Amino acid sequence: xxxxxxxxxxxxxxxxxxxxARRFGEDKPATRYQEAVLDVQAVDNFHYRPTWQPDKELYxxxxxxxxxxxxxxxxxxxxxxxxxxxxxxxxxxxxxxxxFKFVEKRNxxxxxxxxxxxxxxxxxxxxxxxxWGANMNNYQICAMGYGAAITSAAAMHGADRLGNAQYITRxxxxxxxxDTSVLDNALAGWTDKTQWQGLRKLVEDSLVxxxxxxxxxxxxxxxxxxxxxxxxxxxxxxLVAAGASTYAMLTEFIVDWHAESMRWVDxxxxxxxxxxEANADLLNGWFAQWTDAAQGALAPLADAxxxxxxxxxxxxxxxxxxxxxxxxxxx
Amino acid sequence: MANKLNMxxxxxxxxxxxxxxxYQPMDKVFPYDSYEGIKxxxxxxxxxxxxxxxxxxxxxxxxxxxxxxxxxxxxxxxxGHLNISDARYVNALKLFLQGVSPLEYQAHRGFARQGRxxxxxGARVACQMQSLDELRHVQTQIHGMSHFNKYFDxxxxxxxxxxxxxxxxxxxxxxxxxxxxxxxxxxxAIGFSFEYVLTNLLFVPFMSGAAYNGDMSTVSFxxxxxxxxxRHMTLGLEAIRFMLEQHEDNVPIVQRWIDKWLWRGxxxxxxxxxxxDYMLPESPMSWKEAWEVYFEQNGxxxxxxxxxxxxxxxxxAEICTKEKEHLSHQVWGILYxxxxxxxxxTWMPDDAKMNWLSEKYPDTFDKYYRPRFEYWRxxxxxxxxxxxxxxxxxxxxxQIPMGFTEPDDPTxxxxxxxxxxxxxxxxxSDPCKAxxxxxxxxxxxxxxxxxxxxxxNCGGEGLPAVLEHYKFNLGADNMDYVGSPDEANWNLWKxxxxxxxxxxxxx
Amino acid sequence: xxxxxxxxxxxxxxxxxxxAIKKDNPSAVVESQPAMIRITAEGELVVxxxxxxxxxxxxxxxQDIHLILISFGGNVDEDDDYFKxxxxx
Ligand SMILES: [Fe+2]
Ligand SMILES: [Fe+2]
Ligand SMILES: [Zn+2]
Numbered sequence: 001x002x003x004x005x006x007x008x009x010x011x012x013x014x015x016x017x018x019x020x021a022r023r024f025g026e027d028k029p030a031t032r033y034q035e036a037v038l039d040v041q042a043v044d045n046f047h048y049r050p051t052w053q054p055d056k057e058l059y060x061x062x063x064x065x066x067x068x069x070x071x072x073x074x075x076x077x078x079x080x081x082x083x084x085x086x087x088x089x090x091x092x093x094x095x096x097x098x099x100f101k102f103v104e105k106r107n108x109x110x111x112x113x114x115x116x117x118x119x120x121x122x123x124x125x126x127x128x129x130x131x132w133g134a135n136m137n138n139y140q141i142c143a144m145g146y147g148a149a150i151t152s153a154a155a156m157h158g159a160d161r162l163g164n165a166q167y168i169t170r171x172x173x174x175x176x177x178x179d180t181s182v183l184d185n186a187l188a189g190w191t192d193k194t195q196w197q198g199l200r201k202l203v204e205d206s207l208v209x210x211x212x213x214x215x216x217x218x219x220x221x222x223x224x225x226x227x228x229x230x231x232x233x234x235x236x237x238x239l240v241a242a243g244a245s246t247y248a249m250l251t252e253f254i255v256d257w258h259a260e261s262m263r264w265v266d267x268x269x270x271x272x273x274x275x276x277e278a279n280a281d282l283l284n285g286w287f288a289q290w291t292d293a294a295q296g297a298l299a300p301l302a303d304a305x306x307x308x309x310x311x312x313x314x315x316x317x318x319x320x321x322x323x324x325x326x327x328x329x330x331x
Numbered sequence: 332m333a334n335k336l337n338m339x340x341x342x343x344x345x346x347x348x349x350x351x352x353x354y355q356p357m358d359k360v361f362p363y364d365s366y367e368g369i370k371x372x373x374x375x376x377x378x379x380x381x382x383x384x385x386x387x388x389x390x391x392x393x394x395x396x397x398x399x400x401x402x403x404x405x406x407x408x409x410x411g412h413l414n415i416s417d418a419r420y421v422n423a424l425k426l427f428l429q430g431v432s433p434l435e436y437q438a439h440r441g442f443a444r445q446g447r448x449x450x451x452x453g454a455r456v457a458c459q460m461q462s463l464d465e466l467r468h469v470q471t472q473i474h475g476m477s478h479f480n481k482y483f484d485x486x487x488x489x490x491x492x493x494x495x496x497x498x499x500x501x502x503x504x505x506x507x508x509x510x511x512x513x514x515x516x517x518x519x520a521i522g523f524s525f526e527y528v529l530t531n532l533l534f535v536p537f538m539s540g541a542a543y544n545g546d547m548s549t550v551s552f553x554x555x556x557x558x559x560x561x562r563h564m565t566l567g568l569e570a571i572r573f574m575l576e577q578h579e580d581n582v583p584i585v586q587r588w589i590d591k592w593l594w595r596g597x598x599x600x601x602x603x604x605x606x607x608d609y610m611l612p613e614s615p616m617s618w619k620e621a622w623e624v625y626f627e628q629n630g631x632x633x634x635x636x637x638x639x640x641x642x643x644x645x646x647x648a649e650i651c652t653k654e655k656e657h658l659s660h661q662v663w664g665i666l667y668x669x670x671x672x673x674x675x676x677t678w679m680p681d682d683a684k685m686n687w688l689s690e691k692y693p694d695t696f697d698k699y700y701r702p703r704f705e706y707w708r709x710x711x712x713x714x715x716x717x718x719x720x721x722x723x724x725x726x727x728x729x730q731i732p733m734g735f736t737e738p739d740d741p742t743x744x745x746x747x748x749x750x751x752x753x754x755x756x757x758x759x760s761d762p763c764k765a766x767x768x769x770x771x772x773x774x775x776x777x778x779x780x781x782x783x784x785x786x787x788n789c790g791g792e793g794l795p796a797v798l799e800h801y802k803f804n805l806g807a808d809n810m811d812y813v814g815s816p817d818e819a820n821w822n823l824w825k826x827x828x829x830x831x832x833x834x835x836x837x838x
Numbered sequence: 839x840x841x842x843x844x845x846x847x848x849x850x851x852x853x854x855x856x857x858a859i860k861k862d863n864p865s866a867v868v869e870s871q872p873a874m875i876r877i878t879a880e881g882e883l884v885v886x887x888x889x890x891x892x893x894x895x896x897x898x899x900x901q902d903i904h905l906i907l908i909s910f911g912g913n914v915d916e917d918d919d920y921f922k923x924x925x926x927x
Contacts, residue, residue: 009823009824010410010413010482010824012481012482013481013482013483013484013816013820014480014481014487015481016477016480017473017477017480017486017487017488017489017490018487018488018491018802019488019490019491032474032477035473035474035477036470036473036474037470039490039491040433040436040469040473040490041436041440042433042436042437042490042493042494042503043494044494044495045494045495045503045778045783046507046778047500047503047504047507047508047511047776047777047778048504048507048508048511048773048774048776048777049511049773049776050510050511051366051511051512051513051773052363052366052511052513052514058507058510058511059440081470082392082396082463082466082467082470082471083396083399083400083467083470083471083474086389086392086393086396086467087393087396087397088393089389089393090389090390090392090393090394091393092389093385093386093389093390094390096386097386128348129348129349129350131348132348132349135459136447136455139443139444139446139447139459139462140447142440142443142447142462143440143443143444143446143447143448144444148436151440151443152439152466155439155443155459155462155463155466156463158443158446158459159385159388159459159460159463160385162346162385162456162459163385163386163389165345165348166345166384166385166386167386169344169345173336173344177334178334178335178336179334180336180340180344183344187350190350191350191351191353200354201354204352204353204354204355204360205354205355207352207355207360208355208359208360
């Protein structure tokens, strides 16, 4: 065969896929993020009814009460597709891994006063179960949601939560020299200790929420907003002041992760709200209802951890509200 | 000095994070995993198929992605599509993006659902990881084909086509079927039958084919995806084993699902058989050879292993053994005749290819198929390329046009019929009929392309209206390879004879 | 006894693994196929951390096999020190 490539003749006949060009209104190059998510989920001509939910189609926009003209408005400001997502997390985990090794090699955790260690074991480690609930809820959003944009990001967010639970587990094992009974105790605290029951009930109530966007608001905006502030800002500051600065090296992954994922969460909220007044009404209602419940659920924990527990709760609630207001929620 | 935890124990601590709920009842938290009749006595008996924590997952997957995207970037920067054996090859990729990539997406959502809804934590975590992997697969495939889409037709509206075009109803209905089933059936359908038993038949020939035909981009994403499949296969096998060990009442249910899903999968793969034997200009192995290695040999070892639970090879395995001599030729014939309504090109093989087929299929090709194909080729060369203007009747279960022959008589088209609620339903084979007869209330709802077209739900009456509804670029996405813009562009780029300079489709 | 198989990508990272497999599984058959190395054996195939680490000169974690694995036939047993494919009888 004659190989005579006339390079200048090798011109593209189009620049992206047609479903994307139709969205742009013209054929122009698309980003990898756009090609990876836009219109990837099937929307028409489903063959059979789900045996697990026969009143719905396999993918069905009516699994939430909110209504969107275009479900692909739920774009991710981080533009995560699988490749960019895993490469970003691979970097973060490498630096977390280094911190763990650094701390473990030098036995730096030994410098933390015993009572402070105990506080971490009693009041942070049970959050591995909270994260597990968050993991389930985000896979629920992925499974029942509509449109590949928000559902794919929810799957990644769900995986992140399993990662968080595993980092918390690792902290517990590092603090206890691999004594696994600390995990049993944390589970017992989660299931039986009075202070945790409000939060556990809140999580269990979220696990049976049917509307996946309500679940998004409850879990990713309200519950996480308050829980992260309470434990990884307020409590952490108090622990560091009491001699646990090495502990703060080990929670860095979670803290950075939360700062990053808030951008995604807030964007989804503002997209849903700016779509219509009906959506806004729904979201305002969900926000108020879940914030109310979460405040009450966290109060006993705040009282146990802080001299001024109720002030801490009102201050984190105020910051959550101002964050939500920026995303368009009427608070 | 730290106490050491072994991998197994450590992984348990990293994943067994659940608790018995009490503020909400467990069966409300996990409402879906009991209605299929599978009895689970003890979820703790679940053996983790692999033990990868999230940090290790991110590390390995991030590294794989970095390598893969570097290769894809290099491929497009160097116009790697010019190094393939022939532009006909690209049709295999079109079929893949239209028919297989959307299934990867479906797998992503299906495993996400099971990843939320199985009561057992070990099963959930494994499903979640697979859900993410499958997201990877659909996205890397779209990205891998993105370059081809810029230079060839037949890629540009794959998502729209998957929901509508008649032959894509074959893969779509397959996965819709699995995703609308309960979680345990889904695991048998996808985790076991598809991932464990059949995936090698899909990926290995595809990727070896790509390697043989100079398409290094596809080789890379294919094998990179396959490195995830290894985890998926382990999960599928563990899921089966777990169900079988939990309760003897599960055995007949699982057997019925295996029978059903191996057949469903086999039918979908018949499209792959045509791809392997006809679309690849250079074929590393024939469909028949692949079937023998990956189904008869490896599948045989697997069924030996499952025999202790009372699981047997499906009764119809004999049909497959007979059909392996015919399948690819019959499917190619169907596609060739209906190319006017398909977003791929077809063509009649040249002499070299026909000789290769005779060699690979000594008992059947010359006897049954060569004369027909040579006649069609002569007709096309004389300007009478035949295109069917109507859609044939398709099987109610597998949705493939009724073009398969009786297992024992390759001259007789195989038809089966069932009646349900006063309506008649048609099938290509006994197993397809049996699947319908067991759950007619499910399969009677299938979205059947010919009936839908006939009822005017696909753009209107007549082929032109339907093709417009499909959003085909007429004469570019469809029809024979000979005379297509793909061919003209290829000849131009490669400076080959027959190049029609200046006559290349510009947009 | 049934045959197990392991298919690895034909890339540089696979070399020490293939060498280690040959050493630890003398009866294994190794063939080259397009872009892939296919290894078969009767009953079982084991890849040992120590042997691969010796071959590659770096510490090899059995989970690293996920970077090069294409497919396999058999059951999997993974531990800190080895990765094994086997059929039970
Ligand atoms: Fe896949
Ligand atoms: Fe898979
Ligand atoms: Zn059929």
